[in-house]
Amino acid sequence: MDDVPEVRTLLCTLAQRRGFQVLEAADGEEGVRLAREHAPHLILLDLRLPKLDGLEALAQIREEDPQVAVVIVAALPDGAQLQRALDLGAVDFVRKPFDAAEVDFVLDRVYRAVTEDADLKIALDLVTSRATHLSLPGNTALLGKVVAWLGRELRQGYPGYELPLAEIKLALYETLANAVEHGNLGITYDMKSQAMEEPGGMDALVKRRLQEPLYAGRRVHVDVEYRPDHVVYCVRDEGEGFDPATLSARPLGDTTALHGRGLALVRHYMTEVNWNARGNEIRMVHRLRGRQAKAARP
Secondary structure (H helix, E strand, O other): OOOOHHHHHHHHHHHHHHOOOOOOOOOHHHHHHHHHHHOOOEEEEEOOOOOOOHHHHHHHHHHHOOOOEEEEEEEOOOHHHHHHHHHHOEEEEEEEOOOHHHHHHHHHHHHHHHHOOOOOHHHHOOEEEOOOEEEEOOOHHHHHHHHHHHHHHHHHHOOOOOOOHHHHHHHHHHHHHHHHHHHHOOOOHHHHHHHOOOOOHHHHHHHHHHOOHHHHOOOEEEEEEEOOOEEEEEEEOOOOOOOHHHOOOOOOOOOOOOOOOHHHHHHHHOOEEEEOOOOOEEEEEEEOOOOOOOOOOO
């Protein structure tokens, strides 16, 4: 959703390349109408739009469909404005002028976390108890299936609640990806930065690490507690851990690194986020809102 044809063409090309079917809107009113009629999985939304500005369009879209993932498009986004967009339900952002690698990175994260719910048998096979506990290997290709399963389980477990599914699923995907990549496979920030500039990217690096005996057998353990007014997610890896006190509080408007802002987004999506002393388990709490959703996707 952008008023500049060249920008829309570029974003459409990148989105189509990632697997999305695409509709275009040149202004906020048209974007709201298309969102209402087509119930998309993802919306790329410029904050500066004619007829209806981006924040107003975002508020209307999320009011009618609280499940849609909205990614903000902005040139040097103001921190307060970006915070307002995230409060309204945006799940991530990309900056102008575009870095194709950044757009690809964000689209890939959203695609894997939000749209992969067609075949959940793989995720179902990973469930070891109904309480719910999942134990999964270091195959990052499974993460989208697992997140889709947890999203569906959450939706089915709380009928009538207004659930920010897109935000919760993105937080789960970021957390699981960190547990596999940084926890179990020992991939450092610098290693990931370098891999993202090389042929094959992170997928190639993950495959190489999984061939090493030290990392191959490690698993990620997910425990979920469904309580009357909140949900607790615990994600534990089998890596060496780290000192949680060393975590930096990257501000939401910091776009200087593609993969360094995930924690800031997770903290925004969830009500509470903390780690155990060893640093190999994260505990996330999302408190439910009792108000029924005004509109639900069929």
